[in-house]
Amino acid sequence: MAEPAPGVELRICPPRGRIDLRGDPADPAFPTAVAGVLGFELPSTPNTSRSAGAATVLWLGPDAWLIETERAMEAAVAERLAQALPDLHCSVAAVGDGSVAFSVSGPRAADVLAKGMTLDLDPARFRAGHCARSLLARIPVLLHRPGDDFIYEVTAARSYSEYALDWLHDAALEYGDAAGSS
């Protein structure tokens, strides 16, 4: 039997800035101040992301978001947020060094992930702009589908990143794994 055509491509995403943001969306001052810094509203629909310019914001919980920026922008955005929210009860923490993102793409990308995730990854259910924290195999990850393409981003804790990549390569083996990087 011939080698199967590559059904999955795995890549390590370049380092990016990340800011863990906590705050009370019911206090109108908080979302307003954040929108003032980001230039757009925080996503309020559970498990969705919103993106504009160089920033993407992922909904992580009723009072928790993850802001993704360019690596070089992390400190500046965190600083501007902290300044815009001086008297509010909130938390702003730069966490870009704490995790590594992988891109899993190709026609069998969802199958690779489904081997280790119990989420329903049907493209019609886990749609563009959906995100969720869940387990991949035996580690916690953040899964994000940024656009309509079959590209999934898996963000894993830095300490688990070698295991995560190892696991993804292994899971992709039967579909033919075009590794962009390893």
Add this chain to the structure above:
Amino acid sequence: MTGQPYRLAEGGAIDRSRPVGFSFDGRRYTGFAGDTLASALLANGVTLVGRSFKYHRPRGILSAGTEEPNALVQLGTGARGIANAKATRVELHEGLVASSVNCWPGPRCDLGALNDLAHRLIPAGFYYKTFMWPHRGWHFYERLIRRMAGLGRAPEGADPDRYERMNAHCDVLVVGAGPAGLAAARAAARGGSRVILADERGLPGGTLPDAADTGRLGETTAELEDLDNVRILVRTTVTGYFDHNFLIALERVTDHLGPHAPAHLPRQRLWRIRAGRVVLATGALERPLVFANNDRPGIMLASAARAYVNRFAVLPGRRAVVVTDNDSAYGAALDLHRNGVEIAAVVDLRRNGEGGKPAEARAAGLQILAGHAVVDSRGRRRVRTAHVARLDDDGSLTGPVRTLSCDLIAMSGGWNPAVHLFSQAGGRLRYDEALRAFLPEGAPQAVRCAGAINGAADTASCIAQGRAAGAGEPDDRAAGRVEAASRAPWAVPARNRAGEGRRFVDFQNDVTSADIALAAREGYQSVEHLKRYTTLGMGTDQGKTGNVAGLAILAQTLGLAIPEVGTTTFRPPYDPVTFGAIAGRDVGRLADPVRRTPIHRWHEEAGAVFEDVGQWKRPFYYPQDGETKHGAVARECLAVRNAAGVMDASTLGKILVCGPDARALLNRIYTNAWDRLEAGRCRYGLMLGEDGMVLDDGVTACLAGNRFLTTTTTGNASRVFAWLEEWLQTEWPDLDVYLTSLTEQLATVALAGPNAREILAALTDDIDLEPDAFPFMAWREGRVAGLPARVFRVSYTGELSYEIVVPAGDAMDLWTALTGPEHAVTPFGTEAMHVLRAEKGYLMIGQETDGTVTPLDLDMQWILSRKKDFIGRRSLARPAMRDPLRKRLVGLETGDPATVLPEGAQILAEPPSGVPEAMIGHVTSSYWSPTLGRSIALALVQGGRDREPPTVHVPLDDRTVRASIRDPRFYDPDGVRMNG
């Protein structure tokens, strides 16, 4: 056709253009693509396939499917060996190597058959009655019995195959791709649902005997294959049905390809399916009849005989007796007849051999013996004769016994709906007297049954029920049911009073009708007890053919109705699941996740030996050329005491605690007070569980007014984070606090030793390191080696020490700068750290504490605030916590300074005298202290340091070591070094 004397020239779903060579018990045979091992063996005239479990009776092929109790074979060899594969389900592939199980030297001549001759000595419960005396004897008997009783051989060596697991979601899961299942899948798919259709066979289409019907099903299959919203899983057995419509299925991906399987595919895949709705179209399994010597090779289920002749174009015999208590076997008789099998007679247990089916058979010229039964058989390696007698009105035998010569007895004792999964789902079963079967009742979850599982006997009813179930519309569950002969006996009576000839109910476990009656007489009257006592329904087939007859016979013996006896519990798996498939890819290097610090590569290149701490890999010690562990640890310890060392402490848990109520939270979580901790300072804290036992410890720094950075031990990082979140979310939602884990974001390097200040001074120009400006338990922000850093002046070694915290991405640069040759800094691992802290008498969570140790036991009253409440405080007030007999932390010094006690060693007050005596404590930590040039140990001992006399005894395997209790601070008890 040479070599396949029982193969028909035409027909069947086999490919005669593709011969397939295989071997069985060392002999080579040829079958065709599309054969199962069973059909290929029958085509070659092989009817004797193995020996039974207990009596080693010659056995052949009973069925054509998963229910097979007899035809178990060993496949392959070595690490790829498979025990107890069902020949009826093994798809033939070139080079298949199979052999019989449970016989030696072979199935034709088997020494274990001596058991058969001695069967009167080994009735039901034989093991329990015989081998329990003398009491200790079992350990001896067990070895022999295990060898004799073993069924198949376990594979040898590590499993070389890959196994995968897959999670799947669907709106409708259809189990079984026969007429009902295909109709259900099509109806659901046409309605737009996401459908998974799973079937254990290699092709959808079920087991319909009629080729024309099968053709129509092929059209449905083709339609389903074209739909994007349908996933068809063949060779996939749904084997477990759990709550919330969660089901497990095993797909045999490449088993049917043998050594020709593509390397990139797994051998098997375990599906974990979450279904909105489930349609069970699992069909029904035919029951054997219970008569004397009903287990000989050549005696098979009528449906199986029909399947072999129709689907595989194999004659299961040349002259057949068909015996039945229902109409379904007439179809088998006619199909066998049409294909050239001589039908000696159709023996119908029912008195009235009327109706459409018997008439059809009569018209075809078949002899029908209504009101008769097969009462016995003869033939050792293959059945030779069937013995037939008349049944009178009360079901007893009457008149002469006729002998019919034959090489095939095709029998049907009715049908058991395959309700296994329905029962696993929590469904109730109802015994239907008219159908003589247990039927699914109600709907425990979102599940529907369709087809023969409901008792439907005709294809049209199956399709109608399937369509309705798939579409979610109401249906007629009772459609297509055919009444059974309610008066036919469950066991044909014995020919004479001696009751000669065993009548087998459970073929795999050699359970006879007499065993069931015996068990009932001996008091095993519950069906669950009966099962354990006789082994009825155990083994690889779980009694799929024999169970119902078995419990009917029990009911009859007890004079009860069948529903009063009930069934045993159906448990997963429906069909055995390979362990490899359950493990999936969680094997080898992926067995457990591994966590690595940002400095891991450096440690590796430096030749560090790693220690597993939870999932983390931490440098244990760094051996230099030829150094032993002892030598390396001693060198690292002395370097820290005399110069300076660095340790990667990045694995410590770090939690950002932020909000107006952050101090209030810390006050409640920790035993000490946090009101006065200023920005720039840090403090050691101890947290307890509600039971007052020590949970964790660590240093917390005040970053700014309401912002704190808390550290936890490595092993408890996630537990402590969850603990804080739980209190905040469930008990104290009024506290305004946000927690953010920074464990992964921040890396920590500890620089310790008398030279630490000097070294750090060379790497920073914006932090004033003078002791007055930067005292012990303070922290400063600045640049270290050009990197933005927070520096904490804390110490776990007892030396002057700084913990430098940087973003993880900068950790390697920091470490490289610190370990540069100009600084003469020695990297040290966790073992040196353990020794250094033990020299100081510092506790280690998980070593000195084990969930039963309070701060009082540790002589840490100083850390318990009297001015506020905290978790665990009330528990500490219980009188038992002040019991003088509680074990308390002490230092231990052995009489001989060279003796290092083993950790975990028990402690006695007196030298052992040979009689059992109370243990008063145990050693929690024990090391060689290179600093002190002697052994040191920490221990938990009753009475603690107040114990009189202070001498205790530690019994080891070969001697007893005397030791004395002392202050656990062995080194620098006043802390001059770290405060300096």
